[in-house]
Amino acid sequence: MALKLDARDVKILAILQQEGRISKSDLARRVNLSNTPCWERLQRLEAAGIVRGYGARIALELFAEHVTVFVTAELENHRNEDFVRFEDAVGREPEIIGCWALGGGLDYLFQVVTRNVTSYQSLIDRMLESEAGLKRYYSYIVTKEVKAGGAIPVELFAGT
Amino acid sequence: MALKLDARDVKILAILQQEGRISKSDLARRVNLSNTPCWERLQRLEAAGIVRGYGARIALELFAEHVTVFVTAELENHRNEDFVRFEDAVGREPEIIGCWALGGGLDYLFQVVTRNVTSYQSLIDRMLESEAGLKRYYSYIVTKEVKAGGAIPVELFAGT
DNA sequence: GATGAAACTGCTCCAAG
């Protein structure tokens, strides 16, 4: 690991995950530090890339019909270049908002957010016709988001 | 849908998803608006709950060993109260950072971030022994995050 | 919608303990 974090650093991360636009003086108060050292800690965390950036959480359901689909994928071949090609294809599709390589029988799981099942099917057709190397896939349509944007439980990793 | 958004609102959302801590005057410049009307739009978006909040993106891999696991779950029973009980159990576990109800044969998919496979197994044991109603599950260990924290492609939903 | 400005709050850096 690049950096050793103490409990205060971890608390800073936990707060920022939930309240990314908190003012730095409020943040300092929340971790029982004065302004300056808290600011320096945050600088270090950002410089080290541990805080990768900040983003707004958007409630898409409030202004647009859409579908979320999880897809398990198996590739035709399993040479290194096949994985690279598939991952490039995934990177080029903005509707694929997450993708994970898996151990075991399946190669990948990815998450699609798109307008409707028709546009979902277009995406899959594009993946099949391109050189992505997708062999078999299975689609799981999401009917309800039970828990989303759940923060990483950074507290679990304090002092590791 | 609660609110009608025009192309500028959507652009504001797209920018805020990626740069949640951008200053409001910079944001105004980016959408070719002056300070005041841009600020009013953002107020409306936040008040309507479309901007749900802001959060830092954390690079956990830079400071802690951890495992990510996706789990498909099937419940013992399928009465309304069974779903409620399971979803409550999910809500109580901070290591479960995402959970989606699925159409088709499987009931749920959820995502776990935890220290190691031992702590993952503890979580599953806890779910099995509790009244969550978990019958069958399958674990997919993540070996690589190919694409994560991918923003919702809000541009797709402009003018809907 | 644009502009300009006033009053305020917060940020960044620095000095001194």
Place this chain on the structure above:
DNA sequence: CTTGGAGCAGTTTCATC
């Protein structure tokens, strides 16, 4: 690590076009 503060930048509200 603390406090205090100087100078600056960003925020929010207002009045005017």
